[in-house]
Amino acid sequence: MFPQVMEGLRVVQDGTYLDGTFGRGGHARGVLQRLGAGGRLLLMDKDPEAIAVAGREFGADARVAIQRGSFADLAQWDAVRAGLDGVLFDLGVSSPQLDVAERGFSFGKDGPLDMRMDPDAGESAAQWLARADEREIADVLWTYGEERMSRRIARAIVARRAIEPFTRTADLAAVIATAMPRGKSDIHPATRSFQAIRIHVNRELEDLERGLAAAHDALKPGGRLTVISFHSLEDRIVKRFIAGRAKAPPANRRLPETTGFVPTLRAIGDASKAAADELAGNPRARSAVLRVAEKLPVGATA
Known part of the structure; x- marks a missing residue:
């Protein structure tokens, strides 16, 4: 889903982006190609083999910083604290791991x-x-x-x-x-x-919930959250996370009326799936679902 991910991230040349699931770097390469000299790409992965690949391929690039660990802990990384223009999570097990x-x-x-x-x-x-x-x-x-x-x-x-x-x-x-x-x-x-x-x-689902919350807090206004899920449990968490921050909860006659909901995310389009040409070359993508959301400025309406 490379074209859809790049479109969803909407990379700007001087932006700062986090790939929280580096894998073997397919998406990272696409982001770097779109970054200028003032841009930054932060790479994370739990897998030491993935981190070794990141070091070999991107370690000499001054725009790149690399951290081994779960994206659930991204808020603890000093490089993240200045804010992010985009975050990518490509969930589940990678092809090299399988x-x-x-x-x-x-x-x-x-x-x-x-x-x-x-x-x-x-x-x-x-x-x-x-x-x-x-x-x-x-x-x-x-x-x-x-x-x-x-x-x-x-x-x-x-x-x-x-x-x-x-x-x-x-x-x-x-x-x-x-x-x-x-x-x-x-x-x-x-x-x-x-x-x-x-x-x-x-602890994939627990990490996902923590990682989504941390990514949301780290995104700058206008920043994009881009998540690829591979089964319904993951996608349900992502869908609910975005909806819960984009839309006020429905009214319930049995509960007191709530006021003051302020949206912090805006869903970008509907969930998308891999195109037929990608499936022909990569059957594992058949269950992939991509969701994209944009961080809203404080006080904005969805």
Whole structure:
């Protein structure tokens, strides 16, 4: 969704922009091409491999600053405090993370059961599955994966780990597949469960909520918030965040009337999806949804 993202960010030559999910730098390159000598590009990512790529490719550019960490903590970065003209979050797991079996994100490639975007922080998926009780596992699969068979899968996981702990992605995927009823779906039976465990291990939705709030506060009037989501849970959070700051809440006859709502964001267009030509070359973009909002001046109307 590169053209839509660049249009959404509306880069100005002397602006300051934050790419909170650097990945492998596709969007960062586009922003830099549009910046002048007085512009600034701030790059963040949890993944040390992504940060290494950022350092190699952009570290010598005086306009670029690089910080390893979650965009949830962007407000703690001194470079952000002067204000931002644009923020980009490209959510979820990146293609390089999926394609490297050793990262443990893919049920299609056998590797260590890790799933952490930052391998130096928090619990791995294997560690969490070794200690979580059946109810917690089921709740995670249902809440973050919308997996209808969450209880059945959780029982199978707990029964199997009593015999041998889970350490490999292919092993977990096989147990999940065995627990699922046979169907005609083309989707692998472990898809939703792997998504759910990854989201939980990385605290992705909690980080998203914190990151959106921090980005909102850091944006200058006229600055743009641009977010690409890849599943409904993420997109719902982004949609509600923008709407909650763009429109007054609907009146409720049972509650006292509220006054004084002041909008701070304006939604830019409707949600957009990847074009057909992009999908032909990148099938993973089929579920991507882009939303853009603009920070309003104090006292403005949406």
